[in-house]
Amino acid sequence: MSRSTQYIGLNAEAIAFVSNLKKVDDPSNKTFGMFEEDVPLGTWEGPVPGLFYKEELQASPWSSGPMLFTAIRVIKDGVNGSLLYQWREDPFLSKGREFCFEHGTYWV
Numbered sequence: 001m002s003r004s005t006q007y008i009g010l011n012a013e014a015i016a017f018v019s020n021l022k023k024v025d026d027p028s029n030k031t032f033g034m035f036e037e038d039v040p041l042g043t044w045e046g047p048v049p050g051l052f053y054k055e056e057l058q059a060s061p062w063s064s065g066p067m068l069f070t071a072i073r074v075i076k077d078g079v080n081g082s083l084l085y086q087w088r089e090d091p092f093l094s095k096g097r098e099f100c101f102e103h104g105t106y107w108v
Contacts, residue, residue: 003065005033010042010055011104014072014085018044018053031057034065041070050077058086061108063098069106 021044041055058071074081090105099106
């Protein structure tokens with residue numbers, strides 16, 4: 001079995017939230033995989049000046065390599081706020097699945 005970084009990213013609810021926002025080019029917003037490779041993360045402008053939403057690594061459990069689950073951090077005028085649309089751990093995922101994109105749950 002080969003080992004690799006598995007970018008899972010945002011859950012369905014988070015993707016729906018940012019789908020109508022303007023994406024911003026932000027090469028500094030990234031995380032790193034198991035071989036120190038860059039994994040770019042998204043940044044979006046909010047509806048009011050100074051408000052941004054940045055994708056951020058929330059959890060990275062191991063399953064033949066790190067699985068990168070991300071959420072959205074609210075940033076207002078450069079100050080970090082709440083982490084939105086977080087993945088939730090669910091030990092009762094059906095059929096041996098490691099995550100459910102639609103429900104925003106994982107168990108690895």
